Amino acid sequence: MVGDPIVEVTGLRKRFGDVEAVRGIDFRVEVGETYGLLGPNGAGKTTTISIVAGLLRRDAGEVKVAGMPMDIDTAAPRALIGLVPQELAVYPDLTGRENLRFFGKLYGLSGASLRRRVEEVLEVIGLRDRADDRVDEYSGGMKRRLNIGIGLLHEPKLLILDEPTVGVDPQSRNAILESVEALSASGRGVLYTTHYMEEAERLCDRVGIIDEGRLVAEGTRRELIRLVGERDRVRLQGSGNLSGAADALGRLDGVGDVVAADRSLEVVTVDAARLLPELLAVATEAGMAVTQVEVSQPDLESVFLHLTGKALRD
DSSP states (O other), X not given: OOSOOSEEEEEEEEEETTEEEEEXXXXXXXXXXXXXXXXXXXXXXXXXXXXXXXXXXXXXXXXXXXXXXXXXXXXXXXXXXXXXXXXXXXXTXXXXXXXXXXXXXXXXXXXXXXXHHHHHHHHHTTOGGGTTSBGGGSOHHXXXXXXXXXXXXXXXXXXXXXXXXXXXOHHHHHHHXXXXXXXXXXXXXXEXXXXXXXXXXXXXXXXXXXXXXXXXXXXXXXXXXXXXXXOEEEEEEEEEOHHXXXXXXXXXXXXXXXXXXXXXXXXXXXXXXXXXXXXXXXXXXXXXXXXXXXXXXXXXXXXXXXXXXXXXXX
């Protein structure tokens, strides 16, 4: 990616009394990238993004948005940000469209430009058919989607979403994630905080794992898994010449180990998805009749456990 990152954070620190909530965090979000801060409740995620958004003054370090220094009294970089907080910021006695018009006017939109953006946002968040219903008739997930829409009205260069799926049902949660996927494809930077491993894996180009105010690791999913030495595992169940198949599989490039068990072989490999067709072909050629295949891949939950010594939701 060329040019300045949309966000660059260096040496960020913040203390509340005796508690140091953020302890020297560094990260950057590139233009067009979705960057996830993954960690349990209380890890420092909300404090970090509040500082990035200019809502909270830092104790030390530096934050730049589109190359401009950010602080609570700097207006120019703040205008580039759309913030979607955990708490709902909508008026329940207004309709969805009226909420968007109201907040659009606060952003300085008016006339045809405001009308255009309201309709575009309704389409993105999937609420066009409920736009003229009062918000107090919305489900929790619909209110969350409206919350996201408000942050999008002024076409920000950076969208910050703080735990946007907390407390919603699975169907609404999936609709929210689909909306975020569409946003990341539109070319804006997205900074996304979550304590749900599966959300980070689904949405984020890169993930920063945060625990007790520290960024303990960052990278793509595959980079983080390689960092802790985790491997994919393929379990081939069947009959026939299992010992011959185990010997043949063990000679393949990319296979680390083959463990034989009762009527099955467990193959340890670096990239199961790529190697699976070859594994099946070699096992069959060696005389094994494969009847069932199971693929297990390490996830960010196992990475977090390895790095911190505790489960993600502890």
